[in-house]
Amino acid sequence: MGSVALKTGYKKKILGIVILMFSGFLIVTIRLGYIMIAQADKYLSLAKDLHQRERQIKAPRGRIYDRNGVMIASNKAVYSISVIYSQTTEKEKVVRILSEQLGLSSSEIKKKVYKNSVREKIKSNVEKKIADRIRKYKLSGVKIDEDYKRVYPFDSLASKVLGFTGGDNQGIVGLEVAYDKYLKGKSGKILTLTDGKGIEIDGAGEERDEPVAGCDLYTSLDVNLQNYVTQACKKVKKEKKAKQVSMILMNPQNGEIYAMSNVPEYNLNQPFKLSKRVKMADGKKQQEYLNKKWRNSCINDTYEPGSVFKIVTAVAGLELGKVKVNDHFNCPGYRMVEDRRIRCHKVGGHGSETFREGVMNSCNPVFMEVGARVGVDGMYETFQKLGLFERTGIDLPGEANSIMHKKKNVKAVELATMSFGQSIQITPLQLLRAVSAAVNGGTLITPHFGVRAVSSDGSKETVFSYPVKKEVIKKETSETVRELLEAVVSEGSGKNCKIEGFSIGGKTATSEKLPRGTGKYISSFLGFSRAKDPVVMGIVLIDEPVGTYYGGTIAAPVMRSVFQMALPYLGISRDYKAGNQEKNSTGQ
């Protein structure tokens, strides 16, 4: 038996086969080396993506302050409660306690607790008090996460200006959107390792990236003025059963807006609340309702400005030297333009009058005459100078632009109607800006709210600057316009805005809404003080008043009521003693 059983030929073959097998091993080893060296980075990062769960830590949103440092938007710590299925051991108890504490039906909670998902959110925006109570029970699998909720301490104050934020604390409308970049901050994150089911692995190190709180925004708004304005609007809205009353109060020298109100306002802490009627309607109707509710008419809507626009025509006439204050006109109650008879609001006509009297009377034929003297080119040039072809550049989203005839389409009739504020559409803010330039010496400002943003630790401050165009019209023209508008209030159609001791300039308007003949009007008044050195300018629009609709009758008193409080509040001293008034204003 000494011989080897396996013949040499067999041996060679089996050796060959084993070598073949070993080469197979070599191939897979090379493949392993390729994966583990050459492709290691690729798979490592893919695996990391797979294993790491990112949990966001929300950054507190920056607060919003008014010009005096009153907080008008801040945050409240709230909690969101969720359950992790695989870690919930006492499901019955969890359902019972959560339904007790959160006031939700136990069947609703049960469904979520027994649902085999990684993480199920039970309720968000839970008050700290309740969250603390739940935390005391030390329920396994119940997670309580801190979150922030935006709160507006004044509820509806300046709602259409401020806007509100959505579920992720992002701005949705208003200043909250416009300054989202500054306010939102940078959310931090916790990176944790999780297993295949997404459950965090205990003891695995976590990487933390701290959140950066958003910058605080300081605005030009003044809570007290905003309150006066809103109250005044509410009052007149109720008295005149108007559809809406809008008002803006602005510094015509630098464009800082003190107040902007559109009554009805809405509660910023419940922006999605629907009226009972709309609740029944479908989703599209509901959204329409909400969009309307949030709409800021001062900047989002255009209207025919009517007689206030005569200020622009006056500027054009004076600036181009086509009219002098004491030029004589005659008003028979209408003016024939081509084959059309365009009427004055005073049926019998104003008779013979100077330009100054024409302004005080708000006489349409006078302005049609001035418009005709200036011509289309002159008018459009003035519009251009007063920024009426462009958006004002206000720091709010969704601003509308003016709707004007194409210059080549403007014939005599259009020119005539335009000169007293018809057949053009602009936003109230565009008008306010144009008139600011007309009375402040010719500086075209950019209306705005944002003044500066300050980082939460106060280390960094961004002061916002806005474009300003100087001397768009001559100083002398501006001076004349101021004087004319002062006369409107002291002796003319705007006398309902007269306040003892203060010099006020202004212009009334009554615009018939389109389409004509429906009996719907917008009554408005634009006023400013002091007449010689305007530091505050306001415009009020009463949309669809019932009954008397003349701007001079219903809108001017609103401005007066606001000015009565606002002028002393802003530290504007009386120009003259009450007794001197006669002497001062009858100097014509």
Place this chain on the structure above:
Amino acid sequence: MANRIKKKYMTGKIYFDYPMLFLIIFLIAFGILMVFSTSSYKSMEYFKTPYHWVIRQGVAVVIGAVAMGFFCKLDYRVFQNKVVARSCYIISIVLLGTVLILGAAKKGAIRWFQVGGFQFQPSEVAKILMIIYLAYTLSENAHRIVKFKDAMNIIFRCAPIILLIFSQNMSTALILCAIVGVMVLVISPKTKELMIAALAFVGLIVVYLMSTNSYRNERFAIWLHPETHEKGLQTMQALYAIGSGGIFGKGLGQSMQKMGFIPESHNDMIFSIICEELGLFGAVCVILVFMALIWRMLLIAMNAEDLFGSLLVIGCLTHIAVQVFINIAVVTNTIPPTGVPLPFISYGGTSILGAMIEMGIVLSVSRRIHL
């Protein structure tokens, strides 16, 4: 080497392949360690104890050790017997047939019997029985296998068993094909013809896989595009594990992928976790240990006392080698995915028991080496 073995014999010592025994013990111990590492997390999750799977594996290893000792002590020549060989053949057919029928009754292919708490795979048993049967048939007829036709004749005798297994588990059937092929190739002088036939067979299998039903077709699609294929997840997970191991790995027990990302990570995919925890270095070490084991078996096969013993060892060698290759090739996506356990290391009672019995037989052959 031959001289050394001769010297030992001359001094009257009985030869026993201790290096091989050491390699086996190393692999099994390493296997238990890795099964514990890979299964403890999921075991905690399902059974509230980290030991569920590792205990079961331990029990299988203890039984396997007893069986290995038994077959090692048992003179392998008791199998060199016509009755035993025929019984092996018939038992294989009966076992496999029973599974097939039971499976049909349950309306679905099944691969195992439930015996007590353990599942028992007849196909694993059939592998050993086939090796014994074939070793007997080939050694008895070695001088008569001259023509190509004679070799094919032997192969065709194995066909029924291979087909039965094929109906349940394609990868096991292919492993068996390799065992049969290698054993016949060693004996038959028609090497070239058989090689060509083997290549043709492989080609045929590939064509079959590509052209038949969607289930197998799908595997090719997964293999080609594991990133985008909807069922390529498991393959990708294995690649994530391997790739994230790097050169020295994350350290024993530090795998992330075993935490529910790779399903059954203690099973067929265990090698990917070895790569993740021990790195390329550890993986190459494991491959080298397997190569050393195969090398020891090769030496035993070459030096066996008789042709029967030699063929037994060649069959076992082929079984281990092919299975290791397929397993690693699958986890590295070198070949289309198929479920084959890594011998000695993957969790699975029948698999480890089968492998240890085979090692017992190989050691038994080694004990009779005369030089």
